[in-house]
Amino acid sequence: MSARHVVARLRAAGCVWAEEEAVLLEEAATSDGELEALLARRVAGEPLETVLGWAGFLGRRLVVAAGVFVPRRRTELLARTTLDHLARSDRRVAGSRPVVVEMCCGVAPVAACLEDSGAQVHAADVSPAALDCARANAPSAALHLGDLYDALPPGLRGRVDVLAANAPYVPTDRVADMPPEAREHEPLVALDGGADGVDLHRRLARDAVGWLAPGGVLLVETSPAQAPLTTAAMAGAGLDPHVVADPDVGGCVAVGVRPATVSR
Template sequence: MGDTDFQLDSETEADIVERLRSEGCVFAEEETRLLAGEARSLKEIRGWVELRASGMPLEYVLGFTRFCGLRIELERGVFIPRPRTEFLVWQAKTFIRPDHNTMLDLCCGSGAVGAAVAAGVKAISLHAVDIDPVAVRCASRNLAKTGGHVCQGDLYDVLPHSLKGRVDLIVANPPYVPTDSVILLPREARLYEPEHALDGGKDGLDLHRRIAEKAVDWLVSGGHLLMESSEAQGAKTLDIFVEAGLHAKVVRDENLDATVVIGIKPSYK
C-alpha cells in the first residue's frame, strides 16, 4: 500500500481525472483513487498516470489486481486475470474436499486461479505450471502462502510422475482466442499482454485438446477437470472432453459472460 500520509489535493485529483479521461479511460475517477491509494509521492503518481495515459493496463501500472477478494501481484507481460474467471474458481471450489485435495493449475499465469481456489483450504497440495518464466516467477509469489509448487514447462511434462492417477482437481484457463481474432482484442491486451497467453491456435482450442487428452492419466477416478471457454466455443470444448474419455457438462454465468466446461473421470477409466 502507498504511504497513508500522502494525499492528493482536489485540484490535482481533478487534473489527473481529466488527463486519464482525455486518453479514453472510462473509469478515470476510480482509477485515480486506486493510483492515489498506492502512491507514495506526487512524483510517483504522476509517473503512473503517464504510463496509464500511454495505454498501459492499470494492473501493470499498479503491479497488482484484485481477484476473488485476493491481491494478486502482477508483473508486466503476465496475463491479467479477468473478472469472468472468478466463475471458474467458484465452480472449482464446489469440488474441494475437507480432508485432502491434490490440485493442478495449468497455464497458471500469475497463479490467480490456484491461489483463489486454495484460499482458506488447509488440506491441499497445489501444483501450478506455466511455460513462461516471468509468469512462473509471478505465480511463485502469489502461491507462496498456499505452499504450492510452481514449475516452468509444457503442461503435464514437468510434473512429478508420482502424481499420475492421484490428482483430484485440474483447473485451467488456457488461451482460447482463435489466431485470426487476436487482432480484434482490445488494444491494451494486444500491445501489453503476452501473445502466447491469448492465442489459442486456429480455432482457439489447441490447449483445450492437449490438456483434456491427458487429463484421465493424471486424475483419480471421479476427479474433475475444469476449463474456461467461451460461450461460442463451449460445445466444442465439451466434445473435446468427451472424446478424451470424460463425462462433461457446460455451465454458464450470464452476468460475468463466463463459460466453464466441467469434466469428470469415470470410475472405469
Template sequence: MSEHLSSLPETPAAADRPAPAEQAVVDRLRAAGCVFAEDEARLLVGAATSPEELAGMVERRASGLPLEHVLGWAEFCGRRVAVDPGVFVPRRRTEFLVREAVAIGGRPADRPVVVLDLCCGSGAVGAALADTLESVELHAADLDPAAVRCARRNTEGAGGRVYQGDLFAPLPSGLRGRIDLLAANVPYVPSGSVGFLPPEAREHEALMALDGGPDGLDVLRRVTAQAARWLAPGGALLFEVSEQQAATAVAVVAADGLEPRVATCDELYATVVIGTRPS
C-alpha cells in the same frame, strides 16, 4: 477500462468532487481514453507514495499499460494478486471457474485436495482455491518464465509448488493419477481474433496466454488428451471457453474419456466446461 480491468475493486461514487490533484489525474486519464477514469484515478492516487511516483504511474497508464500492471496487482476472488509486467491479468469472469471448482472439491476428505493450476499465469486461480478450500496440496505450471516467477510469489503462502514448462511436461511423475481439481486456464482466443482484443491485452500480455490457434481450442485439445491420466478417479478438469465454443469443447472432452458438463454465469458472461474422470 477494458474487460479484464473489471477485476479491480469497484469504488463507490464520491459524495464530493475529487481533490484538485485527483481531478488532474482524472482529466489526464479521460483524455487518454480511459472510460473509468474516476475509479482508476482513485486507485492510482491511493497507491502512489509521492507526487513524482503518481505522475509516473499516470503516464504509464495513459500510454496504454494495463492498470493492473501499473499498480502491480489485481483483485481476484477478494484478494490482491501480484501481476508483473507482461503477465496475463486474471479476469473477473474466471472467479466463476473458482466457484465451480470449490463446489466440486470442497467436500470433506481424509486428505488434502490436490489442485493443479495449469497455464497458471499469475497463479490467481490456484491461490484462490488454496484460500477457499480447507486443505490443499497446490501445484501450478506455466511455460512463461515471468508468469512462473509471479505465480511463485502468489502461491508461496499456501505452500504452492510452481513448475516451468509446457503443460504437463514439467510435473513430477508422482502427481499422475492424483489430481482432484485440474484448473486449466488455457488460451482460447482464435488466432484470427487476437488482433481485435483491447490494446491492453494484445500489446502488454504474452501472446501465448491469448492465442488458442485457428478455432481457439488447440491448447485445450493437448490438455484433454492427457488429463485423464493425471486426474484421480472422480477428479475434474475445468476450463473456460466462449459460449460459441462450448459444444465443440464438450465433444473434445468426451472423446478423451471424461464426462463433460457445462456451467454458465450470466452475470460474469462466463462459460466453464467441466470434464470428470469416471470413478
C-alpha cells in the same frame, strides 16, 4: 497534482472508469513525481493492473507485473468451480488431502484461492515471469515451469482430483481485435488459442484421463461459443462433460469428469 487533473488526463486517454482509476493511482503513489510516472504509464496504454502491480480477484489483490497475463473477472467462475469440486472430492470426504493442479496458471489466481483449503496444490506455466508472480500469490503451492503436463511431476499421474486451466482460447485471427491493453502488453502465448481457439483445450483433454484420479475433474475456462468444441474434446478423451456458466461475470467453464473406469 490535483485529482481533477488526473481524471482529465485519464479521460482524454480513453479510460472509461477515469474517476475510479484516479483514486487507485493516487493511493498507489507516495509523491507527485511517482503519481506522474504512474499516470504516464497508464495514459500510454499500459493496463491499470500492471501499473498498480496488482489485480483484484475474489476479494484478493494478486501480484501482477509487466509482460504477464492479467486475470479477468470471468476467471472467478473457474476458481469458484474448483473450490466447489474440491469440497466434494472423494479424498476430502475420506479425510485426506486432495490434489489440485492449476494448469496454464499465469499468476495463479486459482491456486491463490486454495491457500487455506488444506489441499496439495500445484501450478504450472511456460512463463518464468508469471511464475514469479504466482510464487507471491500462492506461496504454499508447488510451482512447475513447462508445457502443460510435461511440467508436472510424474508422481501426480492418476492422483489429481481437480485440474483447472484458463488456457488461451482466443482464435488466432481474433487476437488483432482484442483491446490494445491485452494484445500489446500481454504475451501472445497467453492469448492465442489456435485457429478455432481450442487447440490447448484439446491437448488438455487428450491426456487428462492419465493424470486424473477416478472421479477427478478437468475444468477449463472457455466461451459460450466454444464450449461445444471444448466439451467434445473432453468426451472424445473419455470424460463425461457438462458446462457451468455465470452470465453475471461472463464466465463459462467446461467440466469433464473422469469415470471410475474408462473405456478407450
